[in-house]
Amino acid sequence: MTISADHAAQQPATAEPGAAPAARHASQQAGSQHTEQQDPASEAVRKFGITVEDYMLPARHQIQMVGPDGTLHPHTEQGTQPGHEYTLPGEAELLAAYEQLVVGRRVNDQNSALVRQGRMAVYPSSHGQEACQVAAALCLADGDWLFPTYRDSVAVMARGVDPVQTMTLFRGDWHGGYDPSKHKVGIQCTPLTTQLLHGVGVAHAAKLRGEDTVVLAMCGDGATSEGDFHEALNFAAVFHLPVVFFVQNNQYAISVPLAHQSVAPSLAHKAVGYGMAGERVDGNDVVALLAVLGRAVKLAREGSGPLLVEAHTYRMQAHTNADDATRYRQDSEVAEWVAKDPLSRMTTYLTDRGLLDDGLAARIADKAEAVATQLREGLSEEVPVEPQDLFKYVFSTPTPQLKEQSAMLADELARDAASTAAASTAKGSGK
Amino acid sequence: MSPTITTSSEANGNVSAATARAAARAAVEAEKTGPQTITLAKALNTAMADAMHADESVLVFGEDVGMLGGVFRITDGLTKTFGTSRCFDTPLAESGIVGMAVGMAMNGMRPVIEMQFDAFAYPAFEQIVSHVAKMHNRTKGTVKLPMVIRVPYAGGIGGVEHHCDSSEAYYAHTAGLKVFTPATVADGYRMLREAIDSDDPVMFMEPKKLYWSKDLVDLDALRDEHTANTERGTSSEGRAAVARPGTDATLIAYGPSVPTALAAAAAAAEEGRSLEVIDVRSIVPFDDETVCASVRKTGRAVVIAEAHGFASVASEIVARVQERCFHHLAAPIRRVTGFDVPYPAPKLEHFYLPGVDRILDAVDDLQWED
Structure with missing residues (x-):
């Protein structure tokens, strides 16, 4: 990547419309690899005889x-x-x-x-x-x-x-x-x-x-x-x-x-x-x-x-x-x-x-x-959501705090799953 | 391997320790340029210049950061060295600065932008909270925003209204932002380089009253440390530091309050009480491990911050330590913070700011008689 030297803001426009294109032209030359174009406002001024x-x-x-x-x-x-x-x-x-x-x-x-x-x-x-x-x-x-x-x-x-x-x-x-x-x-x-x-x-x-x-x-x-x-x-x-x-x-x-x-x-x-x-x-x-x-x-x-x-x-x-x-x-x-x-x-x-x-x-x-x-x-289509995605994308690398919270949610879900499984086993054995 | 983090500052009354450490380092690295006494401002400026030399995508922009070098001169000389394409002034509009930085970061740049003062960053709040903080999450990590928002913050400089806010809690409360705040000259360099290297956005809170604090630091050694950390994939990011070891109670502080805490610890030492001072350094992510290890050891703690105490970072630290260290505590954790009033006028600010006496009063209240 090459970033050319100086081109941040435009030069301040001068009071005379005719002077503005020169400033813009110079500025663009430094900052852009585009083929240089006449400023369209000045072009319109010149071509159609209209004001800026x-x-x-x-x-x-x-x-x-x-x-x-x-x-x-x-x-x-x-x-x-x-x-x-x-x-x-x-x-x-x-x-x-x-x-x-x-x-x-x-x-x-x-x-x-x-x-x-x-x-x-x-x-x-x-x-x-x-x-x-x-x-x-x-x-x-x-x-x-x-x-x-x-x-x-x-x-x-x-x-x-x-x-x-x-x-x-x-x-x-x-x-x-x-x-x-x-x-x-x-x-x-x-x-x-x-x-x-x-x-x-x-x-x-x-x-x-x-x-x-x-x-x-x-x-x-x-x-x-x-x-x-x-x-x-x-x-x-x-x-x-x-x-x-x-x-x-x-x-x-x-x-x-x-x-x-x-x-x-x-x-x-x-x-x-x-x-x-x-x-x-x-x-x-x-x-x-x-x-x-x-x-x-x-x-x-x-x-x-x-x-x-x-x-x-x-x-x-x-x-x-x-x-x-x-x-x-x-x-x-x-x-x-x-x-x-x-x-x-x-x-x-x-x-x-x-x-x-x-x-x-x-x-x-x-x-x-x-x-x-x-x-x-x-x-x-029912797309299953992934609860752990909550923590995955907050930062590029999760903070220790997010890792703790992620583990807490995982534990909650594991316990929910275990109690659901236990309930269905109990139901299945007729107790 | 974790890097060693040391903190010191001449502004904190701990000159001899800082000087001794620097002298020791100087002896070891005599063949290099060696230690120099520089300001935090210079350290931050050098960090930006080094990062810009190392990576052409690093850009600096904001209000008055170009020809003037920033109202605090932190970007001094960057335009001259790198040209107006790399360090430039923008129109006077903070949301514009942050919003444009978001787009530039989306398109391959690493913008380091300056908010002129803490309270002048508020027009950019929507861009920071709704976009800077959330872009990575809402795009499932496909768009990263490696950008640093530098915020000169907090008081102690006799500034008029809206120039002295401690705004760190707003950002710390927002998921997706890292919040760093250096308290020493060396950390100014070290942490700003790490912030610029971060693929996630960082709110870089610079204690403006410490800009002109000086310390003897070896910039070449810090550069070598940064290079070594980059090669090893290690850094000091997210780590608190023991700024002064002690045994009787822990003072937990960050940014502008670290020198005050060190001064309080020095005064307490004269009264025969040994206080450990923890420099939090990184508010997000927060180093529970280092902070809690200290409190478990001492059994007592005071959290010190300039910001208003209500619903603050200090409150969060108290809650975290209490949840993790309850059985090691000999006394409730105290907070010494700014009062819950708008930041006062210059002639009143010394009543507001946490000072050595107020900290020592809080330490005295830690139920020593039990």
């Missing part, structure tokens, strides 16, 4: 490529503007995303059913948010990292983690079921927003070693109120790290609507306060999501520093099975979002384009059903 603020502020409208009815908007009506330009993803990418959308919807509905049947303790469903889930996973390369929240199981699976292992947390066998280092997927996090900083640290370590690693760190709208949101964005910006912060604004933090979290014009507007670019995107339009997140990851990889993307979506179901959404929102509001469903609009769009026919739809449905079967079977 116009580059960092989100476009005036959210980016939407395919409308709720499945029609592709003309390029001029996609919400793009100079410095905020997006290209339509290719056919293979669209079909891969569609397959994951279908699988994701099936996973959400299967898991909710398993909770109702008592085979899983809890499941925070991303029903309605599958486009965000799929795009978050598909926009990354193999060496990149994803930092998900507890609601992002579909994204974790779309990244290649085994579905049953992904559900370990919610089944209650352990706090996590997959190896984060192997999959480059952070452990699903229930404290809000703390994982963004872990993503920042992973990106920072990679940058110091000159590795080509982009981190996509996810959080929700409520989480943007947390202090760690601010600290993570600021650290990533100051250290000029390749992190894409992806906020799924699903309108509610359990029961509290966005208006009670923030009165900013949008969550994406917060980016400019950290000196990074922000963008708003229709979170139910997987085509736009692939375009916007894809460009954000590309810019981050090329040395733009971090970016903030806010996806406008909706949590179609309650927070979890323990929540009652009828207490805080109207059915009419939910009905409005049914019409904006990410899956049905993509089905229409791909069918109209001639990319999806009944045969392909059936093959994709079979794949989704196979994953659902895997979940049903995997989660119905």
Whole structure:
């Protein structure tokens, strides 16, 4: 491993926008093995004649490529503007995303059913948010990292983690079921927003070693109120790290609507306060999501520093099975979002384009059903828990105190087993 | 083979013993650079520098640790020697510092981070308790977090409010954190190297009133000891030390209270009472064996700590010793701790801090007449 000499924080930006690129350029040269890129803000200033603020502020409208009815908007009506330009993803990418959308919807509905049947303790469903889930996973390369929240199981699976292992947390066998280092997927996090900083640290370590690693760190709208949101964005910006912060604004933090979290014009507007670019995107339009997140990851990889993307979506179901959404929102509001469903609009769009026919739809449905079967079977299987695991992983080497407690539990269990055996012997001999 | 642990400090009134020991060591190792009188601050600084030389993944960061060298100058010169990629200033945000260190540790680094003062670490509490402490457990050991969180802690320096907290109990109460606290110059070097070597996260509690305490130590000998321990797979980690042998009662102390306990033992000796002083060194893991062996021998014990006594590390030590040594005890174990009040203003702190007289009063109460 080689850690290059001097590159920690960016040079302070000078008052003149034109002077900033030089400082950043010099700093990157020392700290990164990437091919040197022009600072994207300066590039936008030069190329489009826009101000740094116009580059960092989100476009005036959210980016939407395919409308709720499945029609592709003309390029001029996609919400793009100079410095905020997006290209339509290719056919293979669209079909891969569609397959994951279908699988994701099936996973959400299967898991909710398993909770109702008592085979899983809890499941925070991303029903309605599958486009965000799929795009978050598909926009990354193999060496990149994803930092998900507890609601992002579909994204974790779309990244290649085994579905049953992904559900370990919610089944209650352990706090996590997959190896984060192997999959480059952070452990699903229930404290809000703390994982963004872990993503920042992973990106920072990679940058110091000159590795080509982009981190996509996810959080929700409520989480943007947390202090760690601010600290993570600021650290990533100051250290000029390749992190894409992806906020799924699903309108509610359990029961509290966005208006009670923030009165900013949008969550994406917060980016400019950290000196990074922000963008708003229709979170139910997987085509736009692939375009916007894809460009954000590309810019981050090329040395733009971090970016903030806010996806406008909706949590179609309650927070979890323990929540009652009828207490805080109207059915009419939910009905409005049914019409904006990410899956049905993509089905229409791909069918109209001639990319999806009944045969392909059936093959994709079979794949989704196979994953659902895997979940049903995997989660119905009774996996024995190992009491000694309680002590095994607290430290790399157990302390003397933990060894004592482990022996105490082992003794308790041995005595329980002995008395159970004695009782059954007594019963068997008829005494 | 367990290493020999010795403790000494000029600040504790035990100068002659320390000097004699160092002189003896000097005679043996005359061919080396030999003993030097250095501060705890220098020992800690040297430990970080040596660890950074030995392993490129060791990084130091925090608030003011770069150009300034830290408000206590513990990281002095590290940026100059290793560059701003290895020792750097961060934005002023403790949760950010700890959270970023978690990610860096997940991705192959060994961060050594500084919380500027004890009470300024509280914004990072969630990251420490929910992530630093639990990551190894929740990932079944697949993710290790080899990181050290250095916390200058405790009082005795006339600091204003929020600069003198004894916060060790919060961390000791959290499963998954090791909690070390050196009391001597040599242990400053030895224990910080061990903390940096640890694959598990360590809260490294530095008694700030001892930063400028001096002792004659042989850094080359400590380096050799560290190398030998690394090769043999041994270390002093998790071991308490007998800081002063005695026969009549045991004073159990850690960090900033060790010199006070040694001073009390010296004063008691003049009155004909022989007190043994145990330096706990590692709060987690705790060395029941060394502590209990001493109490079984003396039959009496006083636990001394600056932190508030209620629900404290001192309380835990009393409970542990009582459970294990009940039949050897001639008197109830006493605690001499800070009062259960917020840490006082500078002009009042001498009323609050456990001092020699208060310790000796507690010793006098150990039912000697029976």
